[in-house]
Amino acid sequence: MSRITVSEERCKGCLLCTQVCPVEIIRQSERINQHGYKVAEVPAEDMEKCTGCASCATICPDVAIEVWRGKKPKKSA
Amino acid sequence: MAGNKERLFVKGNEAIAMGALAAGCRCFFGYPITPQNDIPEFMSKYLVEAGGQFVQAESEVAAANMLLGAGACGVRAMTSSSSPGLSLKQEAISYMAGSEIPAVIVNMNRGGPGLGDIGPSQGDYFQSTRGGGHGDYRLLVLAPSSAQEAYDMTFDAFDLAFASRNPVLILGDAIIGQMKEPITPREPKAVDPAEGGDWRLIGAPKSGPDKREHRIIKSLFLNDGELAGQNMKLQAKYEAWKKLAACETFEVNDAELVVVAYGSIGRIAKNAVRNLRAKGKKVGLLRPKTLYPFPEKALEKLAKAGKRFLTIEHNLGQMVEDVRLSVRHYADSELFCVYPGNMPSPDDFEAPILRALGRK
Amino acid sequence: MSKANTTVAPSGEELVFTRPASLVDRPTHYCPGCHHGIAHRLVAELLDEMGVIENTIAVASIGCSVFLYNYIDADGVESPHGRAPAVATGVKRARPDKFVFTYQGDGDLASIGMAEIIHAANRGERISVVFINNTVYGMTGGQMAPTTLIGQKTTTCPAGRCLEREGAPIRMAEIIAHLGGTAFCARGSLDSVKNIRQAKKYMRQAFEVQAKGFGFGFVELLSGCPTNWRMTPVAANKRIADEMIPYFPLGVYRDVVADGTCGSMVAGGE
Structure with missing residues (x-):
């Protein structure tokens, strides 16, 4: 499976990532970072839906998102 | 060509271009304006033939x-122009002073304000010696009075610019630029390829023995106290320049009156002083070779010795303010102005010098 | 995304997107949703991918992006307003073996710096220019730019830009494309994932024509300024798609490599 991490120090809460996620798992959290921005998050229970497409990271103006792509399950077969 | 020990018969403008080539100038950026066009014309041929860049x-x-860009790379570079063009260059000159970029700039001063005329003038004295553009800065200003001096000062200007990381201005005029006379060229300078090595932009290696942080050359200092710190640093540099102040003195020892004049006017005034000496008049000359720093100590010393002063300049009175400041504890200076469009001869100066000498 | 990153976790996961090495690890001063951050990242990725970061001299301009040099880990110099192409000319002439690029906004490049950009392109200076067009002066607080769209309200055209009074918005990519020394010229946009990926391809070409000595490389990037447009970042991106792209069409405006005319560019060079 794939996943993303959001750097809460860098995120400015612009929410552009929430618009481009094809599986619509990114949302605004209730957490406010030291700059006063409400940061983006993926709820833990939704992360397994992440496809690792990196659309969110591509559109993020603050390089706040890292994308990890898991090995495809087929490979073990 | 520049290394030839034979004497060459050249215009002052050509002497400047030759001095720059011999000093290792690698880039020249020009724009046509009278009366300095010989400089870019010369460079477009000889600098390019020497493997340099002319734009x-x-x-x-x-x-x-x-x-500014070439200087930031630590490469010896130069531009030349005349008064209206210098007004346009002030933007970059201020940025270069602020970001401590070495460069050589030539102003063949013509009449102003505005489009003025194309004849000789010293109307840019204030602009040259007070910085010229916005902000709190100075240039090193050299004022040649002959083709040889134009050559030599340009040759030395690059060393001065790099030693002080500051633009150096050579202030001539149409007389200096257009007058043809013999010069003796110097041996071309072998410029150290590592010149400016601790600040120039050359790309920042990320590994190996030359690994370093990336460098930023800038004049923007927004953080609290940062600009004050930078300006104090500049001020200390300008203060240290004072030892560079230079002047020519002629027949001053027993003179009652010292004429103060620079550049082409200084040279004409010297002839007037020589002629008056032949008539037994106790007059002398002090010709500043550096306009900033101004030779204030040499003037003060003469004032303390009881001399009186007459400033002659090709404007309506600019350098006279620096002369008066220099001698203020002991004396004053009279002023004789040469008006635009006039090409004075030594005879023209004899009457005003005698008038000043006669007044006690 | 950056190909330079091949970090693999013990779990077998591969890090496929992270900050490029040439982008300094420092949060930017830009407003939320500002596209400078995307453009900076693309520049840094390309410098990494092309392997030229140690050989790069960046030329910053005036506006919000004056601090470019705080974010791109290359040697850099600051230019007066609009003069970056002239400064870059001096840098490139002094150090022809270096990779030199300017990064300029629309007030800087298309207004006060019009003469410098036109002549640097026309001379075919071996430099690359990244031009951020967000139709407004950002740092000074949202005044009218030469690219401000007709009807767009700014602090100096509060009733909206008027064609009769202020003239038409300037289309720079179209102008630059027709100059003799331009080797590559394109307009991209940073409003969508697809457009960002395409913009990076354009930027790569604008960089490569310099690296290969073909001539002047130019890429215009339509960008958002949510703060001075008085809208949310999401609405700003929609505005780019709905209002800017129709007036500023995306695409390649000159490509001497595709034209097969790059040989003549080299012959006419330095």
Whole structure:
């Protein structure tokens, strides 16, 4: 499976990532970072839906998102 | 050509270009304006033949900014222009002073304000010696009075610019630029390829023995106290320049009256002083070779010895303010102005010098 | 995304997107949703991918992006307003073996710096220009730019830009494309994932024509300024798609490599 991490120090809460996620798992959290921005998050229970497409990271103006792509399950077969 | 020990018969403008070539100038950025066109014309041929870069810029504004870019790389570079063009260059000159970029700038001063005329003038004295553009800064200003001196000062200007990381201005005029006379060239300088090595932009290696942080050359200092710190640093540099102040003195020892004049006017005044000496008049001359720093100590010393002063300049009275400041504890200076469009001869100065000498 | 990153976790996961090495690890001063951050990242990725970061001299301009040099880990110099192409000319002439690029906004490049950009392109200076067009002066607080769209309200055209009074918005990519020394010229946009990926391809070409000595490389990037447009970042991106792209069409405006005319560019060079 794939996943993303959001750097809460860098995120400015612009929410552009929430618009481009094809599986619509990114949302605004209730957490406010030291700059006063409400940061983006993926709820833990939704992360397994992440496809690792990196659309969110591509559109993020603050390089706040890292994308990890898991090995495809087929490979073990 | 520049290494030839034979004497050459050249215009002052050509002497400047030759001095720059011999000093290792690698880039020249020009724009046409009378009366300095011989300089870019010369460079477009001989600098390029020597493997350097010549660009005729789209404007004096652009030429001065190209100079900024080349200087930031630690490469010996130069531009030349005349008064209206110097006004346009002031933007980049201020940035270069603020970001401590070495460069050589030539102003063949013509009449102003505005389009003025194309004849000789010293009307840019204030602009040259007070910085010229916005902000709190100075240039090193050299004022040649002959083709030889134009050559030598340009040759030395690059060393001065790099030693002080500051633009150096050579202030001539149409007489200096257009007058043809013999010069003796110097041996071409072998420029150290590592010149500017601790600050120049050359790309920042990320590994190996030369690994370093990336460098930023800038004049923007927004953080609290940062600009004050930078300006104090500049001020200390200008203060240290004072030892560079230079002047020629002629027949001052027993003189009652010392004429103060620079550049072409200094040279004409010297002839007037010589002629008056032949008539037994106790007059002398002090000719500043550096306009900033101004030779204030030499003037003060003469004032303390009881001399009186007459400033002669090709404007309506600019350098006279620096003369008066220099001698203020002991004396004053009278002023004789040469008006635009006039090409004075030594005879023209005899009457005003005698008038000043006669007044006690 | 950056190909330079091949970090693999013990779990077998591969890090496929992270900050490029040439982008300094420092949060930017830009407003939320500002596209400078995307453009900076693309520049840094390309410098990494092309392997030129140690050989790069960046030329910053005036506006919000004056601090470019704080974010790109290359040697850098600051230019007066609009003069970056002239400064870059001086840098490139002094150090022809270096990779030199300017990064300029629309007030800087298309207004006060019009003469410098036109002539640097026309001379075919071996430099690359990244031009951020967000139709407004950002740092000074949202005044009218030469690219401000007709009807767009700014602090100096509060009733909206008027064609009769202020003239038409300037289309720079179209102008630059027709100059003799331009080797590559394109307009991209940073409003969508697809457009960002395409913009990076354009930027790569604008960089490569310099690296290969073909001539002047130019890429215009339509960008958002949510703060001075008085809208949310999401609405700003929609505005780019709905209002800017129709007036500023995306695409390649000159490509001497595709034209097969790059040989003549080299012959006419330095």
